[in-house]
Amino acid sequence: MKYKAFKDLPMWVLSSSLINLIYDCTKQFPKEETFNLVSQLRRASVSIAGNIAESWGRYYYADKARILAIARGEIEEIRSHLAIANNLGFINKKDYRFLEDEYSQLLNDLNKHRKSLMNKNINF
Numbered sequence: 001m002k003y004k005a006f007k008d009l010p011m012w013v014l015s016s017s018l019i020n021l022i023y024d025c026t027k028q029f030p031k032e033e034t035f036n037l038v039s040q041l042r043r044a045s046v047s048i049a050g051n052i053a054e055s056w057g058r059y060y061y062a063d064k065a066r067i068l069a070i071a072r073g074e075i076e077e078i079r080s081h082l083a084i085a086n087n088l089g090f091i092n093k094k095d096y097r098f099l100e101d102e103y104s105q106l107l108n109d110l111n112k113h114r115k116s117l118m119n120k121n122i123n124f
Contacts, residue, residue, distance in 0.1 A: 006056035011109040015049040015071075018102055022078070025099065029090045037090065041081050044074045048106070065117040068110055075107045 006012050022045040026038040051071035055064045079100065086096040 006053040009052065009056065011106060011113060012049060012052045012056075014102070014106050014109070015045075015052055018099070018106065019045045019049060021099060021102075025091055025095055029085065033090065037081055037085055041078060041085075044078045044081070047071070048074045048078075052110075061117045061120045065114050068114040068117070072107065072110055072114070075103055075110065079103050 003009055019042075022041050026033075026041055029038050048071045051067050051074065055067040055071070058064045058067060082091065082096055082099055082103075085091045086093065091099075
């Protein structure tokens, strides 16, 4: 399927909706976490959507794939921070499980897209 803009990409749509969930979830974190886990989670969630958009704007397949690898790292960072927040009791188990599942899906989608870009680069 052809997309007209990065905003049409299902993985950008998902990453964008997850930003809202991360912001809502982190509102309940302790105040002393504002510059720790809250800041890290929010920054990384925004960075994922930004990197997907940036990849869209790149011309070369290898460059697109490289930027998506950065987004992949940000997803794993969020998953780590969410696990820590869960262990510390800052997030309830239901919300943690939901976010973990959503970020796992996003990671899967991103990996598939990145692999297709790398295959195109080989054949280019």
